Amino acid sequence: MSTATVEDLAEVTAPEPFWTRYRRLGLALILLGGLAAVVFGALATSEDARFTLTENAEGAALAIDGRFGAVLFGVLTVAAGGALFAGVLKRHANVWLSLGILTFVLSFLCWQVAGEFMPLVDTTDGTLQLALPLILGALAGVLGERSGVVNVAIEGQFLMGAFAGALVGTMAGSVWAGLISAAVGGVIIAAILAVLSIRYLVDQTVVGMVLNLFALGITGFLYERLMQPNAQTYNQPPQMPEWRVPGLADIPVVGPVLFEANLLVWLALGLVIVIHFGLSRTRWGLRTRAVGEHPTAADTVGIRVRGLRYLNVLLGGVVAGIGGAYFTLVATGSFTKNMTAGAGFIALAALIFGRFTPIGAFGAALFFGFAQKLATYLSAIDSPVPSQFLNMLPYLATLIAVAGLVGRVRGPAASGQPYIKS
Amino acid sequence: MTAETTKAPKTSGPGFLRYLWSANNFVLTTLSILLAVLIGAVLIIVSDEKVLEKFTYFTARPSDALQASWTLVSSTYADLLKGAFGDPATFQKWFAGTATWQEAFAPLSETLTYAAPLVFTGLSVALAFRGGLFNIGAQGQAVLGCIAAGVAGFSFGLPIVLNLIVALVAGILGGALWGFIPGLLKARTGAHEVITTIMLNYTAALFLSWLVIQSGIQAPGRSDAISKSVAESAQLPSPGGVLRVHLGIILAVLVTVAVAWLLNRSAFGFEIRAVGANPHAAKTAGISVGKTYVLLMAFAGGLAGLGGATQVLGTAHALTPSVAGNIGFDGLLVALLGRNKPWGTFFAALLFGALRAGGNRIQSYAGISLELVTVLQALIVIFIAAPALVKAIFRLRAARATGLGVNLAKG
Helix, strand or coil: CHHHHHHHHHHHHCCCCCCCHHHHHHHHHHHHHHHHHHHHHHHCCCCEEEEECCCCCCCCEEEEEHHHHHHHHHHHHHHHHHHHHHCCCHHHHHHHHHHHHHHHHHHHHHHHHCCCEEEHHHHHHHHHHHHHHHHHHHHHHHHHHHCCCCCCCHHHHHHHHHHHHHHHHHHHCCHHHHHHHHHHHHHHHHHHHHHHHHHCCCCHHHHHHHHHHHHHHHHHHHHHHHHCCCHHHHCCCCCCCCEECCCHHHCCCHHHHHCEECHHHHHHHHHHHHHHHHHHHCHHHHHHHHHHHCHHHHHHCCCCHHHHHHHHHHHHHHHHHHHHHHHHHHHCCCCCCCCCCCHHHHHHHHHHHCCCCHHHHHHHHHHHHHHHHHHHHHHHCCCCCCHHHHHHHHHHHHHHHHHCCCCCCCCCCCCCCCCCCC | CHHHHHHCCCCCCHHHHHHHHHHCCHHHHHHHHHHHHHHHHHHHHHCCHHHHHHHCCCCCCHHHHHHHHHHHHHHHHHHHHHHHHCCHHHHHHHHHCCCCHHHHHHHHHHHHHHHHHHHHHHHHHHHHHHCCCCCCCHHHHHHHHHHHHHHHHHHCCCCCCHHHHHHHHHHHHHHHHHHHHHHHHHHHHCCCHHHHHHHHHHHHHHHHHHHCCCCCCECCCCCCCCECECCHHHCCCCCECCECCCCHHHHHHHHHHHHHHHHHHCHHHHHHHHHHHCHHHHHHCCCCHHHHHHHHHHHHHHHHHHHHHHHHHHHHCECCCCCCCCHHHHHHHHHHHCCCCHHHHHHHHHHHHHHHHHHHHHHHHHCCCCHHHHHHHHHHHHHHHCHHHHHHHHCCCHHHHHHCCCCCCCC
């Protein structure tokens, strides 16, 4: 393994190696774009692909010839990749990256939608709704990770949140009581995670995985004992109302999605911004990052390492619990056993894919939400692309990201390690 | 206790493992099970409306509520034991000649049936743990094992014995492939195996749910998601009738012996333990850490794949999206409970199998959800993993606790 040290040295002496992260991403985009232009273009029919601004096939629509669109957007992807590779406007490399991904997706859509129509309002709305728990779960992960506590129990927090939200929401007859108890449900799991991993120094991943099974068991048990026999009294929570902001709601596409929405949408978007600024601009954020990167140094300057970790993990529990409320108070009208079905792990994937930042996690969650929405849309139009493969996308994307095939993701340095004051 | 805490400076690495092994013993395991059973009892009581009603006038007549709670809890746990080890009433009937011996031993057979795949997935996690890797991917590897063994089981039509061996080997290879990938990524790029294996778990599950509805795989004439049945010659032999137990449990004993030998006696096992104890020191000593990681993960994957194979060839006999159940994640708990020792894992798997078999009985007899068992399992492992917590609850001194009793792994 002496090669590793040689590489380390080389990195120190040569500040800019040729294969930077953006070069690799650029190359990947060029290859993907070429693939899109050739394969999607060849497979697409020359019928119109209609993207309607309404709920159905009628009304105003953006239409483009399917084959032409697939080729055009594929070529644009190549162009974006080329710009990234050549280092044009280097400071805005992320813009090129987003454009590349966007045009690739559009090329794919032109192929699939040719001869059909895709209602944009429905698609955007569905994307955001499916992404909601992912955003909240990933933010919970951000809070924990940045202070050095790995949270793989997001799934368990979702389940407890969803369960508590349904149970208390029904018994109190109030959706707000449900929302608060969902947060409490998330905090319960977070508290066990915090105590066991911070005080009792149990491996954080081990605790997290066991807690997932614990949450699955206890919610499943109480569901079958209490909720299933008496759904009326325990499992019919009121649903979160949709609020309409007059004026703004009339903006096409964006209006009905963002301004005719339930509280969770605004809460999730607000939290992204709050946590982003909190982490980067406030005293709490600086301390959190210090504790996550180098707890000993943080302790030396008087930061209470364990206290801050407790606080952040519990805050994460609140956020993830609210994410769990989405399942029972927004998406469906009742709790069912194991209803989150791995969403917590997609949130974990979004957290990693988003490079442990709130904004990144938000983008990744939207992307994964879109993949899920697309999977249902494609199966509705009898597409040859199996929905299971689209649903694999979050996992495969994360796998590629952590493997460093296109720029490796690195978490906070002290993440996963307990802090023992010596 | 303070001495103990300072002894565990790292959680993810070998320090944590040594802490787990040295601090735990028979007493601690028993106390953990006891605590879990107590919490389970509370759950049973608070989820029963009739008993709860009696608690509303607790101050007036406490005996009513206590009596009802005791009856409910004791009958539930009695059912659990009967479902796991056998019902004395059935044994009496057998002696009286009104029931067959098969019926008397059916609960024990169920226990062994559920335990068999868990031995393999548990060993998979335990082996990886000893090398310092946390193999959460046993679930995905088991799924791949199911797929490979199932497809091999209904495709080839080979003669008896040979067909079974080919299907089992296919299962091992399928799982090994799914373990090899994270091992390779870890060795080559340093990608953390926890993250990669989690992602591969769900990829495998989605792939299986896609595969079973493809023509050529799906059972002809069926519209639901189920594959063709595994050929009789590829199934693990079983006594049949009410006894579902199959050759898998014998295989499990043999594999446990093999893994124990591999880990404690072979050169590769030494490398695994050396890398697990301290990768830097192992590297200095001339062990290729990367190669060990890759081989170890492929090995662990193969074990989990074999677990999946026994599930398909022994009990399910056809692929469905949920054919692997939860055996991979349960294997995680089993390995932790068995403290990552081969025989410890084996007996932990037996305990989990017994709980599962008993859980089926309380579900059908007392109408108490099978999920109680999941709660018990998770709680036992939480307490096992946090010995300091158990000691704090029972006010045990660390020195006393470590000195007492025999090691579960040896018994």
